[in-house]
Amino acid sequence: MPTAMPDAMIPRTVIPYTVEPRPDTGLSNVKIGVWLFLASEVMLFGGLFAGYIILRVGSTDWLPGSAFGLSVPLAFANTLVLTISSITMVAAWISLLRKRFSQYRRYMGSTLLCGLIFLVLTGFEFAGRLRQDQYPSTHIFLALYFTLTALHGLHLIAGMGYNAYLWGPGSRMWETAPEQFTQRVEASGLFWHLVALVWILLFPMLYLL
Amino acid sequence: MSLKAVHIVLVVVATIVIASSGAWLMQQALASGSAIDWMVAISACSAALALPVYGMRFLNGTRDVGYV
Numbered sequence: 665m666p667t668a669m670p671d672a673m674i675p676r677t678v679i680p681y682t683v684e685p686r687p688d689t690g691l692s693n694v695k696i697g698v699w700l701f702l703a704s705e706v707m708l709f710g711g712l713f714a715g716y717i718i719l720r721v722g723s724t725d726w727l728p729g730s731a732f733g734l735s736v737p738l739a740f741a742n743t744l745v746l747t748i749s750s751i752t753m754v755a756a757w758i759s760l761l762r763k764r765f766s767q768y769r770r771y772m773g774s775t776l777l778c779g780l781i782f783l784v785l786t787g788f789e790f791a792g793r794l795r796q797d798q799y800p801s802t803h804i805f806l807a808l809y810f811t812l813t814a815l816h817g818l819h820l821i822a823g824m825g826y827n828a829y830l831w832g833p834g835s836r837m838w839e840t841a842p843e844q845f846t847q848r849v850e851a852s853g854l855f856w857h858l859v860a861l862v863w864i865l866l867f868p869m870l871y872l873l
Numbered sequence: 874m875s876l877k878a879v880h881i882v883l884v885v886v887a888t889i890v891i892a893s894s895g896a897w898l899m900q901q902a903l904a905s906g907s908a909i910d911w912m913v914a915i916s917a918c919s920a921a922l923a924l925p926v927y928g929m930r931f932l933n934g935t936r937d938v939g940y941v
Contacts, residue, residue: 690941699874736901737913740894744920747887751927754880758935853876857883864883864890872897 683843698851702858705819709862712815716808716869727805729871732798734809735789739871742785746860749778753827753853760846765838768849772831775856779824786817809870816866819859826852878940884928892921 680686681693689696720726730736756771790813793799793806800807830849837845895917902910 736898737909740898740913740917743887743891743894744916747883747891747920747924750880750883754876754931757876758938761938850876854879857876857879861883861886864887868890868894872894 683847692847694847694851698854702854705855705858709815712812713865713869716812719804719808723804725804727803728873729805729809732793732803732806732809733796734871735792736871738785738789739867742782743864743867745778745782745785746863749775749782750857750860752778753856757846757849757853760838760842760849763842765835769831769835772827772849776824776827776831779820779827782820783817783824786813789813812866812870816859816862819862823852823856823859827856875938875940877935877938880931881928884924884931888921888924888928891917891924895921 679693683692683694685692686696691699752771752774756768756775759765759768759771793810798806800810830845830852834848835845837848895914898910898914898917902914
């Protein structure tokens with residue numbers, strides 16, 4: 665009967681360039697990985713934006729968001745909240761670069777709070793639509809509105825989940841591997857900025873034009 | 874491209890979009906005269922003015938942080 669190998673005898677493979685830049689690309693593995701992921705996200709949202717333009721141009725009975733009673737003040741508040749959250753996100757990363765961990769926790773906590781406010785305001789908006797019997801099947805605009813905002817909301821929830829981990833249990837890594845932890849926060853910040861940028865483009869598309 | 878570079882892109886895009894939205898919202902407020910419309914329009918214009926100021930301060934405060 666085979667016996668388990670003692671833990672000390674298991675060969676450890678260290679993945680190179682986790683923190684240091686690769687000599688061939690000048691970038692670390694984490695940065696290349698996150699940018700490849702962001703490229704796939706740009707293709708996803710790019711396809712949906714293209715779909716919006718094609719459906720809008722081709723539609724014979726297009727109606728703007730105002731026809732369905734979409735709230736511009738609420739959406740504008742959401743735009744401001746996400747812009748502020750990007751500012752606090754980058755401030756959290758810079759706090760780690762300056763070795764100020766408690767400041768990092770405050771800024772990351774503020775980012776999470778902004779994300780939560782965004783979700784609550786979006787929830788009000790969705791509830792308003794459903795109360796007025798406005799569903800994706802009601803009109804082509806609503807189909808686009810629900811698809812784009814719901815997909816964006818899912819991305820925001822995913823970003824909040826990872827940020828909550830980096831704010832809470834994941835932040836223990838700061839004591840053992842501070843450089844790696846800082847890089848994780850930067851990668852999360854890059855994703856968060858993509859989510860904010862997508863909303864900044866969605867706001868005029870869905871609410872003003 | 875580091876988070877610093879992406880943040881600058883976000884601030885520039887947000888400034889353009891919010892300034893354009895501010896102009897559109899100002900037109901709406903002039904047409905409707907509603908207090909909420911005015912409040913949103915003024916907030917948008919204020920944010921469009923505040924963002925470039927913040928961007929310049931951010932650039933000055935992070936001279937030691939790279940763009941790659």
